[in-house]
Amino acid sequence: MFRGSLRTLSLLLITGVLSWSFAQGTLIIAQGTDPTNLDPSLSTDSPSATVSSHIFETLFELTPEGTIEPWLASGYTVSADGLTWTFDIRQGVTFHDGTPLTANEVKASLDRFIDPDNAYTFRFLLTRISEVNVLDTYTVEVKLASQFAPLLAHLTHSSTAIVMTGLDLDETPVGTGPFEFVSWERGQRVDLKRYEGYWAEKPGIEGLRFLAVPESTTRMALVETGEAHVSVRVPPQDIARLNANPNVTVENVSSVRTIYIYFNNTMEPMNDPRVRQAINYAVNKEDIAEFVLGGAVRVSDAPVSPGVFGYTPVGNYDYDPERARALLAEAGYPDGFSTTLYSPNGRYLQDIQISEAIQSQLAEVGIDATIETLEWAAYLAKTNVPAEENEVPLAMLGWGTVTGDADYGLFALFHTSQHVPDGSNRSFYSNSVVDALLDEARSNPDPAVREQLYADAMQIIWDEAAWLFLHSETQLVAVRDNVEGLVIHPTERYLAHKVSLR
Amino acid sequence: MLQYTLRRVLIAIPSILGVMIIVFAMVRLAPGDPAQLLAGEFADAETIELIRERFGLNDSMPRQFTRFVTGVFQGDLGESTRTKRLVTSDLATFFPNTLELALGAIVVALVFGIPAGILASLRPNSPIDLAVMLGALIGVSMPVFWFGLLAILIFSVQLGWFPVAGRGTLRHLVLPALTLGLSSMAIIARMTRSSMLEVLNQDFVRTARAKGLFWRAIVLKHALRNALVPVVTVIGLQFGALLAGAVITETVFTWPGIGSLLVVSILARDYPVVQGAVLLIAVSFIAVNLIVDLVYGFIDPRIRYD
Numbered sequence: 001m002f003r004g005s006l007r008t009l010s011l012l013l014i015t016g017v018l019s020w021s022f023a024q025g026t027l028i029i030a031q032g033t034d035p036t037n038l039d040p041s042l043s044t045d046s047p048s049a050t051v052s053s054h055i056f057e058t059l060f061e062l063t064p065e066g067t068i069e070p071w072l073a074s075g076y077t078v079s080a081d082g083l084t085w086t087f088d089i090r091q092g093v094t095f096h097d098g099t100p101l102t103a104n105e106v107k108a109s110l111d112r113f114i115d116p117d118n119a120y121t122f123r124f125l126l127t128r129i130s131e132v133n134v135l136d137t138y139t140v141e142v143k144l145a146s147q148f149a150p151l152l153a154h155l156t157h158s159s160t161a162i163v164m165t166g167l168d169l170d171e172t173p174v175g176t177g178p179f180e181f182v183s184w185e186r187g188q189r190v191d192l193k194r195y196e197g198y199w200a201e202k203p204g205i206e207g208l209r210f211l212a213v214p215e216s217t218t219r220m221a222l223v224e225t226g227e228a229h230v231s232v233r234v235p236p237q238d239i240a241r242l243n244a245n246p247n248v249t250v251e252n253v254s255s256v257r258t259i260y261i262y263f264n265n266t267m268e269p270m271n272d273p274r275v276r277q278a279i280n281y282a283v284n285k286e287d288i289a290e291f292v293l294g295g296a297v298r299v300s301d302a303p304v305s306p307g308v309f310g311y312t313p314v315g316n317y318d319y320d321p322e323r324a325r326a327l328l329a330e331a332g333y334p335d336g337f338s339t340t341l342y343s344p345n346g347r348y349l350q351d352i353q354i355s356e357a358i359q360s361q362l363a364e365v366g367i368d369a370t371i372e373t374l375e376w377a378a379y380l381a382k383t384n385v386p387a388e389e390n391e392v393p394l395a396m397l398g399w400g401t402v403t404g405d406a407d408y409g410l411f412a413l414f415h416t417s418q419h420v421p422d423g424s425n426r427s428f429y430s431n432s433v434v435d436a437l438l439d440e441a442r443s444n445p446d447p448a449v450r451e452q453l454y455a456d457a458m459q460i461i462w463d464e465a466a467w468l469f470l471h472s473e474t475q476l477v478a479v480r481d482n483v484e485g486l487v488i489h490p491t492e493r494y495l496a497h498k499v500s501l502r
Numbered sequence: 503m504l505q506y507t508l509r510r511v512l513i514a515i516p517s518i519l520g521v522m523i524i525v526f527a528m529v530r531l532a533p534g535d536p537a538q539l540l541a542g543e544f545a546d547a548e549t550i551e552l553i554r555e556r557f558g559l560n561d562s563m564p565r566q567f568t569r570f571v572t573g574v575f576q577g578d579l580g581e582s583t584r585t586k587r588l589v590t591s592d593l594a595t596f597f598p599n600t601l602e603l604a605l606g607a608i609v610v611a612l613v614f615g616i617p618a619g620i621l622a623s624l625r626p627n628s629p630i631d632l633a634v635m636l637g638a639l640i641g642v643s644m645p646v647f648w649f650g651l652l653a654i655l656i657f658s659v660q661l662g663w664f665p666v667a668g669r670g671t672l673r674h675l676v677l678p679a680l681t682l683g684l685s686s687m688a689i690i691a692r693m694t695r696s697s698m699l700e701v702l703n704q705d706f707v708r709t710a711r712a713k714g715l716f717w718r719a720i721v722l723k724h725a726l727r728n729a730l731v732p733v734v735t736v737i738g739l740q741f742g743a744l745l746a747g748a749v750i751t752e753t754v755f756t757w758p759g760i761g762s763l764l765v766v767s768i769l770a771r772d773y774p775v776v777q778g779a780v781l782l783i784a785v786s787f788i789a790v791n792l793i794v795d796l797v798y799g800f801i802d803p804r805i806r807y808d
Contacts, residue, residue, distance in 0.1 A: 036584055037585050039586075119553045188756070188758045211668065211756070212756060217654070218651075218666060221667075225662065374533075377532070377533065377534025377539050380539060382533070418546070421547050422546065
């Protein structure tokens with residue numbers, strides 16, 4: 001009996017060793033959290049989007065270079081008035097349960113997404129759609145209530161993915177993607193395997209496993225010991241140590257997430273553009289990037305980040321404390337003033353440390369900023385208050401333009417109609433010229449014209465210093481050297497479609 | 503005894519109701535709106551409104567509370583605003599994992615804590631006693647996250663003896679159970695030592711020695727049994743605390759337990775999950791205490807329930 005249990009014990013030990021090293025041909029990615037839900041429309045976080053992007057596919061695809069390519073839609077045409085879009089659905093695509101993809105599934109999927117009863121968080125991406133019609137087996141017609149140029153960009157967003165409707169997708173996620181669902185041990189790991197009936201080039205690996213590892217030290221240890229191939233969100237202070245490991249490289253890929261500190265444009269003294277410009281000159285963004293963030297960011301030269309359609313560099317506020325003092329004096333604050341800087345703690349890379357650096361730099365030009373830190377939920381509540389009751393003069397936020405189109409990154413943040421709580425313009429920035437430019441860029445179908453409109457709008461926003469412009473985050477990902485072909489997407493997703501293991 | 507148990511269960515009902523009222527009020531008093539958090543920093547008012555409607559967050563407080571209470575009696579704890587799954591299903595997934603970890607930790611604490619405490623009590627102020635007490639002091643004062651990370655660095659990264667993280671086999675359980683059990687081990691060792699010291703100085707021990715009984719038999723049969731009652735109380739309290747307090751250990755070792763679920767849910771203001779998880783922890787705590795009280799009777803037959 002004792003011997004028997006000893007044998008069971010040693011068997012347990014052996015399976016223990018095997019369960020993490022897993023069979024050859026499975027890529028293991030350690031993420032910061034477990035997916036919240038495998039239904040692509042029900043989750044809003046990057047770890048969920050990363051997993052669901054392997055199971056589900058969108059009509060259009062945003063490449064890491066920032067171009068939009070047909071994907072489950074093989075082509076499209078737009079009516080002259082821009083209100084009717086006709087999509088050709090790719091033929092020969094099947095869902096993981098064998099059902100062929102036709103116009104019916106696409107219609108059902110889009111209808112599900114815009115149904116107000118479902119209350120999907122990203123529903124606003126497609127609320128311009130008034131109806132979806134099936135023209136024939138492989139053609140879908142989408143009618144818009146008003147012209148909406150960013151439609152294709154919005155159809156690249158992972159939450160708009162085409163799904164098999166009528167299923168609980170959290171339990172049985174059935175899509176058309178290169179990997180199919182195997183199992184999900186909640187709080188621990190999601191296992192996927194290669195879908196052998198995939199319509200495009202099949203992945204070079206048999207399986208894919210996502211681990212949920214919230215503690216960053218633990219996550220880094222996993223990639224160091226080889227228990228994971230990829231560990232995301234490397235803390236900047238660990239870069240050197242990981243790179244010293246002969247089997248690990250820390251990749252540094254820019255993200256479409258822009259970090260900034262917004263001014264309350266209606267509150268004294270922030271309502272004076274000279275004060276806002278002074279603060280932009282008073283803060284040394286380069287030093288912060290280098291010393292606080294270990295070089296792991298890109299200093300902003302526009303309100304949106306490179307890789308977003310419509311991005312153009314529109315300027316820079318080089319560190320110049322003299323000029324900052326002069327501008328403050330001109331605005332009537334020769335001795336500076338006192339204010340409060342609201343900062344999250346742990347939401348963005350080194351956020352509180354950045355705020356502290358800014359605090360000390362502002363002190364040099366006479367601005368005495370007190371830092372106020374709130375837990376994230378309280379932070380959101382505090383900043384989402386109408387102008388007349390709003391008490392926040394300065395606050396740090398980040399915004400990922402995940403559709404890859406500047407509309408998503410500019411309209412909601414700078415248009416007058418979007419002042420909180422109706423929209424997301426927390427700075428109460430308001431400029432009728434910018435409003436007109438953003439409206440026009442939203443409806444004009446010509447990409448070249450739109451790019452120019454965005455350049456003009458961003459120039460005004462920049463010159464009026466609506467924000468203290470800081471930087472775009474970069475994604476630091478530790479990858480073992482036997483992994484080839486991993487795509488670290490600027491939308492903060494990690495794609496294993498083309499990965500092979502050596 | 504049966505009557506005693508029944509009475510204790512009945513007395514527990516007001517406590518549980520109290521817990522329900524407090525947790526219901528506390529999560530809602532904390533600033534922040536689940537719909538807003540779900541929708542993200544840049545959601546528009548319409549999206550937030552749709553989400554509020556969908557999860558019944560627009561209903562009046564009494565109505566939400568009634569829904570919570572009636573739901574509990576029907577075994578329905580509602581739907582998670584974060585994961586959109588049934589709370590009961592999430593709890594059923596995560597709670598057994600916490601139970602496993604807490605059991606592992608208490609086993610570690612007992613296996614090392616009680617013998618160490620006995621050893622120390624036999625030679626008070628000897629080097630052994632000092633070593634045990636110093637160890638206990640260190641065990642109680644060492645921050646869990648620090649010890650956990652250190653254990654990973656030494657035993658997983660350097661020596662490769664145990665997996666870094668995750669749950670699965672006995673090997674996965676060793677480091678987290680050791681980390682979590684450490685402070686309980688220390689407390690139990692100290693409690694055993696002082697309780698034993700007290701008992702060993704009592705008359706019946708002297709009588710037993712005078713009778714010429716073996717010292718080993720006196721210590722293990724007569725003294726230990728008498729010394730155990732306060733130790734069992736501490737074990738019960740510790741086990742309850744381990745169930746509720748495994749948050750840090752769970753996070754460090756990526757152990758998918760109810761503690762880490764609770765933290766994520768609090769941050770997301772996921773009211774139904776927070777309510778459900780706290781309720782479950784409270785009920786387990788009460789149950790553990792009841793069991794401890796019943797165990798007294800077996801250890802010390804002088805304790806009667808009536």
